Amino acid sequence: xxxxxxxxxxxxxxxxxxxxxxxxxxxxxxxxxxxxxxxxxxxxxxxxxxxxxxxxxxxxxxxxxxxxxxxxxxxxxxxxxxxxxxxxxxxxxxxxxxxxxxxxxxxxxxxxxxxxxxxxxxxxxxxxxxxxxxxxxxxxxxxxxxxxxxxxxxxxxxxxxxxxxxxxxxxxxxxxxxxxxxxxxxxxxxxxxxxxxxxxxxxxxxxxxxxxxxxxxxxxxxxxxxxxxxxxxxxxxxxxxxxxxxxxxxxxxxxxxxxxxxxxxxxxxxxxxxxxxxxxxxxxxxxxxxxxxxxxxxxxxxxxxxxxxxxxxxxxxxxxxxxxxxxxxxxxxxxxxxxxxxxxxxxxxxxxxxxxxxxxxxxxxxxxxxxxxxxxxxxxxxxxxxxxxxxxxxxxxxxxxxxxxxxxxxxxxxxxxxxxxxxxxxxxxxxxxxxxxxxxxxxxxxxxxxxxxxxxxxxxxxxxxxxxxxxxxxxxxxxxxxxxxxxxxxxxxxxxxxxxxxxxxxxxxxxxxxxxxxxxxxxxxxxxxxxxxxxxxxxxxxxxxxxxxxxxxxxxxxxxxxxxxxxxxxxxxxxxxxxxxxxxxxxxxxxxxxxxxxxxxxxxxxxxxx
Amino acid sequence: xxxxxxxxxxxxxxxxxxxxxxxxxxxxxxxxxxxxxxxxxxxxxxxxxxxxxxxxxxxxxxxxxxxxxxxxxxxxxxxxxxxxxxxxxxxxxxxxxxxxxxxxxxxxxxxxxxxxxxxxxxxxxxxxxxxxxxxxxxxxxxxxxxxxxxxxxxxxxxxxxxxxxxx
Numbered sequence: 001x002x003x004x005x006x007x008x009x010x011x012x013x014x015x016x017x018x019x020x021x022x023x024x025x026x027x028x029x030x031x032x033x034x035x036x037x038x039x040x041x042x043x044x045x046x047x048x049x050x051x052x053x054x055x056x057x058x059x060x061x062x063x064x065x066x067x068x069x070x071x072x073x074x075x076x077x078x079x080x081x082x083x084x085x086x087x088x089x090x091x092x093x094x095x096x097x098x099x100x101x102x103x104x105x106x107x108x109x110x111x112x113x114x115x116x117x118x119x120x121x122x123x124x125x126x127x128x129x130x131x132x133x134x135x136x137x138x139x140x141x142x143x144x145x146x147x148x149x150x151x152x153x154x155x156x157x158x159x160x161x162x163x164x165x166x167x168x169x170x171x172x173x174x175x176x177x178x179x180x181x182x183x184x185x186x187x188x189x190x191x192x193x194x195x196x197x198x199x200x201x202x203x204x205x206x207x208x209x210x211x212x213x214x215x216x217x218x219x220x221x222x223x224x225x226x227x228x229x230x231x232x233x234x235x236x237x238x239x240x241x242x243x244x245x246x247x248x249x250x251x252x253x254x255x256x257x258x259x260x261x262x263x264x265x266x267x268x269x270x271x272x273x274x275x276x277x278x279x280x281x282x283x284x285x286x287x288x289x290x291x292x293x294x295x296x297x298x299x300x301x302x303x304x305x306x307x308x309x310x311x312x313x314x315x316x317x318x319x320x321x322x323x324x325x326x327x328x329x330x331x332x333x334x335x336x337x338x339x340x341x342x343x344x345x346x347x348x349x350x351x352x353x354x355x356x357x358x359x360x361x362x363x364x365x366x367x368x369x370x371x372x373x374x375x376x377x378x379x380x381x382x383x384x385x386x387x388x389x390x391x392x393x394x395x396x397x398x399x400x401x402x403x404x405x406x407x408x409x410x411x412x413x414x415x416x417x418x419x420x421x422x423x424x425x426x427x428x429x430x431x432x433x434x435x436x437x438x439x440x441x442x443x444x445x446x447x448x449x450x451x452x453x454x455x456x457x458x459x460x461x462x463x464x465x466x467x468x469x470x471x472x473x474x475x476x477x478x479x480x481x482x483x484x485x486x487x488x489x490x491x492x493x494x495x496x497x498x499x500x501x502x503x504x505x506x507x508x509x510x511x512x513x514x515x516x517x518x519x520x521x522x523x524x525x526x527x528x529x530x531x532x533x534x535x536x537x538x539x540x541x542x543x544x545x546x547x548x549x550x551x552x553x554x555x556x557x558x559x560x561x562x563x564x565x566x567x568x569x570x571x572x573x574x575x576x577x578x579x580x581x582x583x584x585x586x587x588x589x590x591x592x593x594x595x596x597x598x599x600x601x602x603x604x605x606x607x608x609x610x
Numbered sequence: 611x612x613x614x615x616x617x618x619x620x621x622x623x624x625x626x627x628x629x630x631x632x633x634x635x636x637x638x639x640x641x642x643x644x645x646x647x648x649x650x651x652x653x654x655x656x657x658x659x660x661x662x663x664x665x666x667x668x669x670x671x672x673x674x675x676x677x678x679x680x681x682x683x684x685x686x687x688x689x690x691x692x693x694x695x696x697x698x699x700x701x702x703x704x705x706x707x708x709x710x711x712x713x714x715x716x717x718x719x720x721x722x723x724x725x726x727x728x729x730x731x732x733x734x735x736x737x738x739x740x741x742x743x744x745x746x747x748x749x750x751x752x753x754x755x756x757x758x759x760x761x762x763x764x765x766x767x768x769x770x771x772x773x774x775x776x777x
Contacts, residue, residue: 360730360731361730362752363730363750363751363752364658364661364730364751364752366752367661367730367751367752368658368660368661368664370752370755371661371664371665371668371755371756372664374755374756374757375664375667375668375755375756375757378757380667380668380671380757381667403752403753406752407753410732414733419733419734419735421734
């Protein structure tokens with residue numbers, strides 16, 4: 001025996017002892033139930049490796065044979081913890097253990113001087129028994145690893161591989177006989193055995209770097225899935241369903257569920273609907289199989305993300321279990337986001353429903369008031385004196401305002417419920433603008449001049465004429481309303497490059513730059529000392545823009561505070577190719593009751609945009 | 611500022627007086643027409659007493675004969691007893707919907723007088739349904755005044771008469 005062989009043998013023995021001590025220490029620290037058996041197996045193996053380095057004696061040989069057989073048997077027990085063996089197989093394993101120990105002891109005590117063949121046969125029986133004890137579990141681990149996440153898969157395969165190498169070495173040793181007694185062969189087999197040490201160590205306590213490498217491919221798939229899960233899940237149920245699915249996949253588990261703060265299961269995977277969840281999440285025998293992570297659900301308390309571990313999850317999923325907790329935090333955030341979104345959607349819906357209901361209920365009383373006021377005004381209920389007529393006139397105006405508000409609310413509710421139907425027809429935008437100007441004419445004071453600036457050629461559009469008239473009339477009435485000092489209000493119609501524009505320009509109060517974004521929001525009104533006494537619903541521009549957009553257009557605004565505003569309604573020209581705008585000077589038309597026109601076209605707009 | 615004209619900006623092509631029927635005749639003209647005082651008999655099926663009373667006031671002032679029925683069933687008994695020239699029909703009635711009244715009217719009295727629906731609802735689907743059931747007009751109550759309705763009645767009666775002749 002050369003010193004090199006001795007050295008390698010010592011090294012191998014030391015390696016196994018170190019491995020066994022490391023695993024035993026880990027087991028002692030964490031008291032992992034299942035790892036105990038494996039630690040015992042490795043300790044027995046290390047015992048064999050270590051004490052076989054001592055000078056041989058019959059007693060030591062007997063002890064070593066027993067320790068060796070136990071090291072294999074513990075691997076079987078380890079596997080039995082995950083997948084229980086049938087009673088018969090279990091008994092057979094004990095019988096095999098007994099027989100092999102008896103053979104081993106006989107081999108040491110009685111067969112020392114028997115024929116080498118008999119000794120080889122005894123050794124063959126021993127390693128066959130050992131190979132059965134360890135071989136069955138490693139095949140099972142290898143097969144089971146296929147359905148598991150990357151880290152668990154790698155760990156199980158390393159364990160299988162480690163024991164497979166040991167089995168191979170033992171068989172080669174015994175069957176090879178004297179042919180393998182050369183120093184080189186000994187060194188090779190010892191080095192192979194030594195290589196098993198890191199394999200088994202890595203399988204039981206994989207370093208972070210390795211875990212990261214193993215997991216890399218999986219994480220690349222998980223990341224978009226997480227993003228999809230947390231950002232794009234539109235409701236709580238969908239998110240919970242997907243979250244459970246991924247949690248189960250992440251851990252390589254068999255089932256999982258999410259329970260809310262009250263303990264109600266809101267989503268589950270792989271759980272029999274008939275089976276009460278309490279039996280899974282309860283304190284029964286299976287408790288150790290359920291991996292739970294808390295979900296922080298804000299003011300509602302804590303829910304649970306629970307995963308029912310697969311057969312090998314508790315041992316090989318330690319990493320994933322800590323990952324599951326981090327994952328649960330993300331799911332909590334996602335659930336809260338969805339909850340807020342859902343709550344807001346419900347509020348929005350209630351608002352729309354309220355708007356709808358209230359407005360229809362308001363129509364009844366308004367009908368009666370409006371009817372009687374009109375009859376009062378018409379003198380049908382008797383002649384009124386001067387003051388009475390004046391009062392009736394004010395009432396009629398106010399009830400009209402009310403009616404306008406109701407109609408706006410109904411239109412807004414309709415818009416949000418998607419119940420708004422447009423009735424597009426071919427029309428001339430000039431005609432629509434003309435009738436809109438006529439509608440608002442009564443609103444204009446003597447110091448307002450409403451100027452209608454139309455092109456000579458017709459502006460062909462395909463749209464809902466009544467709603468478009470409504471949009472323009474609303475822009476005009478706003479222009480009048482927000483020009484308390486009077487001035488010119490221009491309604492200019494143009495078509496260029498397939499886009500028709502109706503620009504309504506005033507010389508009124510204008511709008512501060514930072515107030516512009518709220519103009520087009522529902523109920524968004526710009527309140528300033530100058531405008532607070534002016535009445536409005538804050539729905540007009542919201543509806544106007546929505547209706548314009550529904551027709552393929554938009555409304556934009558340009559304004560200078562204190563100088564005036566220009567609101568521009570843009571609409572697509574029908575058959576845009578045909579509608580090349582003529583550069584001719586536009587014809588101007590005055591609206592009813594408005595003052596003299598004559599300002600160069602486009603000038604007010606330029607002023608407001610300055 | 612002129613307070614007179616009702617400024618209904620949100621006045622789409624649904625159930626508004628501006629587009630009553632397909633004719634865009636000014637109301638004033640019809641009002642004058644109505645004041646000639648014909649012997650037109652109006653049946654109003656309407657459960658809101660305030661509205662019914664208001665309309666009765668206007669219509670009787672304009673020379674019409676007015677009968678008010680507060681339920682669909684009462685409306686039917688009036689129709690089988692006498693023959694009104696026009697029916698103003700509400701949609702929300704205590705015993706049945708106005709659509710049901712109109713449908714059974716079509717079934718039981720094929721030659722029934724023209725029916726004008728006056729409702730608080732102006733949803734496009736309801737207007738389409740009303741028209742499909744043969745109503746000569748569908749109007750939203752809050753958008754019209756009794757005087758406007760009164761002025762339009764001769765037109766509707768005439769339209770109903772012509773419609774029956776054609777069929």
